[in-house]
Amino acid sequence: MLAFDVGGTDTKSALVDESGRVLGLRRTPTPLDPADPASSVVGGLATLAEAYRAEFPDVVPAAAGLSVPGLVDESTGTAVFASNLGWRDAPLRDLAARALGVPTAFGHDVRAAGVAERRLGAARGHANVFVLAIGTGIAAAAIVDGRPLTSGGYAGELGHTLSDPEGERCPCGAIGCLETIASAGAIARRYREAAGRAVPGAKEVLEAADAGDAVAARIWADAVEALAEQLARVVAVLAPEVVVVGGGLAQAGGRLLDPLAARLDELLSFHRRPQLVRAALGDDAGVLGTALAARDLLGAEPVVAP
């Protein structure tokens, strides 16, 4: 199988052989022609496929997988919208299948990552899983009763759930979205605004908090509180057995997960309490989940985590 996890900047790709071995996992720039973003992205996939063919002539892919960010309708194979890629209602599944010459599974990058964490990673063996990717923004995927929720492509927008009805306006247009308080991007921005001092990222805010900076400590605590409250709401409605936290902010490890788990525990009563765990597959989750989707097209051998 060929697997492509296309992002706004880079594309992660891999070739998976019949036994499930992951070969040639790599990251290349996503080619983007603003006049026709779908065609330029698909052209890039064909180029990558050609390179794999040259490098691994013995591995002939019988299927492909493609995952992209934004609003994705798996049922129709349509990339509905992605702010950083610029397409609207692009029939990406069919375009990719034609360019690659093999049946192509098409899906959403974070849902693919969620499926990979469930089948190969931190949530192995659980039918009810919530996966959170906290970076510049906040994305999520819910798996309930063993199935990733899609809802026409609109499911999982935890980053754009209401955290603070009196909060600031999010670039999305709504007020007080979780993403305006608890994304890595928001933590760095809010520190700069409050302390009058720019920092490269959320990591430096945490370091400042650890060094006794009260402003940094407050901003980190605000993020943890907002995440805990939204997760408590998710727990009441979806009851995940495991919450997997990934993305750049998860690099804080226990400094994020420990206070988050403690606060979440306080907010729950009879609810089923989830384990809170760090993502196991890191940046590779998306491309591995995409390979799993391609595999499922064929009923082929399992993908082995590299």
Next chain:
Amino acid sequence: MLAFDVGGTDTKSALVDESGRVLGLRRTPTPLDPADPASSVVGGLATLAEAYRAEFPDVVPAAAGLSVPGLVDESTGTAVFASNLGWRDAPLRDLAARALGVPTAFGHDVRAAGVAERRLGAARGHANVFVLAIGTGIAAAAIVDGRPLTSGGYAGELGHTLSDPEGERCPCGAIGCLETIASAGAIARRYREAAGRAVPGAKEVLEAADAGDAVAARIWADAVEALAEQLARVVAVLAPEVVVVGGGLAQAGGRLLDPLAARLDELLSFHRRPQLVRAALGDDAGVLGTALAARDLLGAEPVVAP
């Protein structure tokens, strides 16, 4: 089919013939022996089945359906817990099938109502539906990608989602649950506490608000705001196309739904905006959804709404 929707006070039951006609829809007291609540409830089902046999000798049921409140694990047929019925981990599906002598579909009352609203009622034709029952408490059922979410029986507890982190303690043990602000019971109680005057129910609080009572108006507005905020969060994560509002509070009609829809609309941005509609099947939704589940066991004819 026989269908039973067992509540803490009453049981709704019906006999459905081969053509899907609903016969003998009725409400009888739920027999409850605190020493063995599961056996007494199942004994009551057998008595009702006997009465239907006498009344409709030509309709021989080939299957039954049973729905109960609380935590229900459909996959194992277990009634995990229900505060108003008193059982714990009761194997109700098997007990009922043995007592009734036919294969029995077992499920959760609000999920059954949700399925009925989707297949016969206010959300007909939609694959993504959120059903809210607002009465003494608040219960909910989510249908996503055409499937009711179960999560081991724990899904859908919108009444026990965090509304106000500085709110009052809910009987469930958590702080600031939606149910403490926006259930019909909470509206009446909060008015009594604020105004020092008892009212029979939420209806009288709305009437007082309409007559210019500022305390009543504030309490009604608090309930609408809390419901709108929680629904906005549900919309971001589950993206229902239709939100069906039922239960006693839905009798307020446009006085509840209009401000709720307006506020929900304000809280959303790129999210898929749901229609907000009143439940169409009323109190019968549970027993009709239960009949549908029984029918599905047999692959039989559709149930026709009475």
